[in-house]
Every structure is written in structure tokens, then in C-alpha cells.
Amino acid sequence: MSPVHDDNTHVDAKQRLSDAQQSDNLRTFVGAAARHSGGTVTDRMHLRITRDIAEGFAAHSAQGGVTKTQVWEWITQHASPAYSVEAFESRWEVFESERLIRPHRSKKHQQRHSFHPLGTVFLMICDRLESRGGIDELIALLDRTQELLDRDRPDREAVAHNIVFCQWVFQTFAVQLEALVVDGSLKELMEDQWQYRHQDLDQRVLRLNHDVNRHFPKDVDLVHKAVVMVEAEQRYAHWAAQALLRVLDRAGTTLDFDVLSAEEYLEAARSAPPEQLAEAGLALVADAPRVWLDAGAVVDALEAFVPRHRVRYRPPVPEGSADRDPFGAVAERAVRERARRERAADRMLLEQDRAEMTEELRRSRWPRAVRLLTDLIMLDADPHAPYRVEMGTELIIDREAWVTHLHPVTVHRTKIPAVLPPPDPVASEQGDEEP
Incomplete structure (x- = not known):
């Protein structure tokens, strides 16, 4: 393998920073993870402090510089820190010594500071290292x-x-x-x-x-x-x-807990069959507890036992309505329907003994045609009604009409039957035809 040089890779090998600038950048970048005694930090709390300090500087970027007090005030108001002000002061001193935090202007007793951009780059790299190892x-x-x-x-x-x-x-x-x-x-x-x-x-x-x-x-x-x-x-x-x-x-x-995650076990508990779930306990050794009973406990249990008896009670009698008889209402409805059909047939015949209903059915829509034909068939089946319906075998097809398939239908008036129907006590003139 070809040797790898100490310098880093570049987009263009001829365009490099000066040695002094490279040293300064390296010191500043590593300073974000430096400790007082040397080496790098291992506690993630230090990384949290570094991120909060960077965000505090970014929140005051419009001012061109920020004091240490302003950064700490912003952290306490927005970041809810889980560390003390002493920890914040300690990290601030490290960053100043490593030139990660620098005076905003080259004046003596300068109180306003700026955060070097390499500190932000360090945080971005830390984010990637949390999920990828380079x-x-x-x-x-x-x-x-x-x-x-x-x-x-x-x-x-x-x-x-x-x-x-x-x-x-x-x-x-x-x-x-x-x-x-x-x-x-x-x-x-x-x-x-x-x-x-x-x-x-x-x-x-x-x-x-x-x-x-x-x-x-x-x-x-x-x-x-x-x-x-x-x-x-x-x-x-x-x-x-x-x-x-x-x-x-x-x-x-295997169903080792080191292999499957908690979410996978939860999903298995919800959807896996019992046979597969039982495999998780094949390697487990457990002694079932023994039931301890003596003669006195059995006698006491038998004496205290009372068998349960189921008593059936008759359901309550439903309260009827004194205003209206339900069976009478059914009979009244049947009488009203018969009277309506007879009035409809009389209106079709118009004092004649025979009337052709084919054209009437062809001009009607399907619901009205079905209702009219049903009424005529019901009158023909009623032995007390003086009407008869004749249906031809010829099939009439008209694809333009509402009723496309129809047989000729004729209604006839017959003689009054010998057995008259009972009187119509509640017949009315309403509901003769379907609206």
C-alpha cells in the first residue's frame, strides 16, 4: 500500500493554508473537546455545555459580539441546563485558553467575545459520529x-x-x-x-x-x-x-434479549402466535410453587362453601296502550288499502266496463307503474272486489320509455259479488295514488 502523508486530503493539493493558520485551526478545533489537565473530555455533559455556548453566541449574532453574562442568561432561559454555573465557567475558561472563544475586537479589557466557526464544525462532526463512525x-x-x-x-x-x-x-x-x-x-x-x-x-x-x-x-x-x-x-x-x-x-x-430490541419483543407479544412466544421460555428453569393444604383448611372451606342458586324470575308484563289496539290498526290499514285500490280502478274505468291500461303504464315511471300494476293484481285476487285484470302474452319493448318491457294490461268491471265486504269505517280520500 502506498504511504499516506501526514497532511490531510484537499480538493486541490496546491491550495493549502499556511502552516501557522493550519496550527491555529487545529488547536481551535481540538479545543472544543479539551480538558484542563489535557486530553479530551469523556463526559457527554461537556459536549452539552459546548453546544449550549455555541447556540448562545448564535442567538446574539446580530450584535456582533456577546458577553459571558449574556450567554449564560440565554442558556438559563432557553436551554434549561442540567449543570451549574461553575461548570459553565470552567468550560468557558478552557475555550478561551484554546482560542475557541476570542475577543470580539483587539482592545484591552474587552468584554464582548465571538465564537470561532470551527467550534460549530466540531459540533456537526459530533452529530455525525453519534450515528456513523467516520x-x-x-x-x-x-x-x-x-x-x-x-x-x-x-x-x-x-x-x-x-x-x-x-x-x-x-x-x-x-x-x-x-x-x-x-x-x-x-x-x-x-x-x-x-x-x-x-x-x-x-x-x-x-x-x-x-x-x-x-x-x-x-x-x-x-x-x-x-x-x-x-x-x-x-x-x-x-x-x-x-x-x-x-x-x-x-x-x-434465538430470542436472546441481546439480539432483539424492546420494540421487536413488544411487536412479537402483540402479533406472534403462542407457539412462537413459547419458544422464549424453553431455556428457562423455574419451580412452580406448591399449594399447601391441611385437613383443617379443607374442612373450613367446605363449611364456608355455599352453592350458588339461580332463580328465574318472570319478565314484567309489557304495558299496553289504551289509546289504540295494534290488531285493530292492522285491520284498519287493510281496509284503507282496499278502498284506495277500488277508487283508483273506478277512476281508470270512468263508468265503463273495460279500460286499456297499457299506455298508462308506458307513460308512468317505474315506481308508479309497479304500484299501479300491483294494485290491479290485488283487486283481481280479492273475491269481494268487482274487478278483473287481463294480461296479454305479447311483449312490448320500448327502449325510449321509462318502462322498457311490458305486456298488454286490461282491467274489467264485473258484477257485484254476492258476498259483500265489511263496511269501511275509516276510509279516506287521501293516498289514492303515489305522489
């Missing part, structure tokens, strides 16, 4: 190298430098994943493999290799470096897949 930086380096190749005249040295660095990072990740898959515990593998889940990483590397061959077809050394980078990415992808497969295989064959 893989985002590798993707950003691939994108910067792709931007170099998209130029009309890409810088060969910068491209080669970035490709070698990407190859080294891929190999480092692959070695770490291989060690976890082979020797690491399942819990460590589960916690570590989440940071390697990304999309289109292989496509980025293949496109980068293709563009290197397109821009530098005769540069054997650079093409070889690009091929080695592709091989390193494939090795890294192989072990990333092996890590995921080991976790999935373990999760599919």
Missing part, C-alpha cells in the same frame, strides 16, 4: 475526488492522493469489521455494524474508477491505484455484509 467523511472524500474528475483538466496529483487515502480508509474499516465478525461478541457487532449502513457507496467507487480510466487512460500507475481502491471497497462491503448476516442469523435462531 463513514460520512469517507463519502465526502469520494465526492470531492469526483468533483476533481468532473473538471475539464483534473489535477492528477490531487486525484491520486485522494484515491490512495480512500483505499487506506476502506482497508482500515475492512480489518475492523473482520475482527468483529470473527472474534467479537454479538452485542458488540450489533452496536458497531449500524454505522456501516449506507447507500450507493459501491456505485460511487465504480464511477470514480471509470472516470479515472477515462481521463487518464495511459497513466498505468493511477489506474492501478484506482483498481486497488475498488478491491479495498469490495473487501469492506464483503465484511459489512457478513456482519449483517451474522446478526440476522442469530436473530432468526
Whole structure:
């Protein structure tokens, strides 16, 4: 593998800051995680204080500078800090000593300060490190190298430098994943493999290799470096897949609490069949408690036992209404319906003994035609009604009319029957036809 230089990767290898500026930036960036006694902080509370201080400076950015008192007042009002003012003062002193917090202007006894932008960059990197272990930086380096190749005249040295660095990072990740898959515990593998889940990483590397061959077809050394980078990415992808497969295989064959999350167990308790849930207790050993009974307890229980008797009670008699007889109402309704049908038939006949109803039915809509034909059939079936209905076998079809299919219908008046119906006590002139 080609050696990796101490300087960082750049978009253009010829455009670098001065040595003094690089040292100042490095000191300021690392100062966000520095302690008084040296080294870096390990308590997340210090990171919380750093974030609150940065947000306090950002809230007063329109003023051009801010005092320490103003920052602390903003933190107490908006951030609800879980730390004391002494902890805030301690971090402020560290940031001043590492030049992360600087005087706003170069004057003596300056009370207003400014927060260096590298502190904000540090917080952004911390956010990424909470879910990814540096893989985002590798993707950003691939994108910067792709931007170099998209130029009309890409810088060969910068491209080669970035490709070698990407190859080294891929190999480092692959070695770490291989060690976890082979020797690491399942819990460590589960916690570590989440940071390697990304999309289109292989496509980025293949496109980068293709563009290197397109821009530098005769540069054997650079093409070889690009091929080695592709091989390193494939090795890294192989072990990333092996890590995921080991976790999935373990999760599919056991219900260990170290494998499944609390949400997965909750979902299984809600939707999994009882046979599958019972598998979780196959490896458990438990002694069922014994029921302790003596003769005295059995005698006391028998003496205190009283069998339950079910007594059936007659349901209450429903209270009837004295205003109206329900059976009489049914009879009255039948008489009214018969009277209505007879009046409708008399109106159709108009003092004649025979009337053709075919045209009347053809001009009617379906509901009225059905109602009219039903009334005529009911009169024909009534032995006390002096009417008869004749229906022909001819089928009349008219696709333009409301009633498209119809047989000829004729109503006849017959002689008055010998047996007369009972008188109509409640017949009325309303409801002769359907509105």
C-alpha cells in the first residue's frame, strides 16, 4: 500500500493554508473537546455545555459580539441546563485558553467575545459520529475526488492522493469489521455494524474508477491505484455484509434479549402466535410453587362453601296502550288499502266496463307503474272486489320509455259479488295514488 502523508486530503493539493493558520485551526478545533489537565473530555455533559455556548453566541449574532453574562442568561432561559454555573465557567475558561472563544475586537479589557466557526464544525462532526463512525467523511472524500474528475483538466496529483487515502480508509474499516465478525461478541457487532449502513457507496467507487480510466487512460500507475481502491471497497462491503448476516442469523435462531430490541419483543407479544412466544421460555428453569393444604383448611372451606342458586324470575308484563289496539290498526290499514285500490280502478274505468291500461303504464315511471300494476293484481285476487285484470302474452319493448318491457294490461268491471265486504269505517280520500 502506498504511504499516506501526514497532511490531510484537499480538493486541490496546491491550495493549502499556511502552516501557522493550519496550527491555529487545529488547536481551535481540538479545543472544543479539551480538558484542563489535557486530553479530551469523556463526559457527554461537556459536549452539552459546548453546544449550549455555541447556540448562545448564535442567538446574539446580530450584535456582533456577546458577553459571558449574556450567554449564560440565554442558556438559563432557553436551554434549561442540567449543570451549574461553575461548570459553565470552567468550560468557558478552557475555550478561551484554546482560542475557541476570542475577543470580539483587539482592545484591552474587552468584554464582548465571538465564537470561532470551527467550534460549530466540531459540533456537526459530533452529530455525525453519534450515528456513523467516520463513514460520512469517507463519502465526502469520494465526492470531492469526483468533483476533481468532473473538471475539464483534473489535477492528477490531487486525484491520486485522494484515491490512495480512500483505499487506506476502506482497508482500515475492512480489518475492523473482520475482527468483529470473527472474534467479537454479538452485542458488540450489533452496536458497531449500524454505522456501516449506507447507500450507493459501491456505485460511487465504480464511477470514480471509470472516470479515472477515462481521463487518464495511459497513466498505468493511477489506474492501478484506482483498481486497488475498488478491491479495498469490495473487501469492506464483503465484511459489512457478513456482519449483517451474522446478526440476522442469530436473530432468526434465538430470542436472546441481546439480539432483539424492546420494540421487536413488544411487536412479537402483540402479533406472534403462542407457539412462537413459547419458544422464549424453553431455556428457562423455574419451580412452580406448591399449594399447601391441611385437613383443617379443607374442612373450613367446605363449611364456608355455599352453592350458588339461580332463580328465574318472570319478565314484567309489557304495558299496553289504551289509546289504540295494534290488531285493530292492522285491520284498519287493510281496509284503507282496499278502498284506495277500488277508487283508483273506478277512476281508470270512468263508468265503463273495460279500460286499456297499457299506455298508462308506458307513460308512468317505474315506481308508479309497479304500484299501479300491483294494485290491479290485488283487486283481481280479492273475491269481494268487482274487478278483473287481463294480461296479454305479447311483449312490448320500448327502449325510449321509462318502462322498457311490458305486456298488454286490461282491467274489467264485473258484477257485484254476492258476498259483500265489511263496511269501511275509516276510509279516506287521501293516498289514492303515489305522489
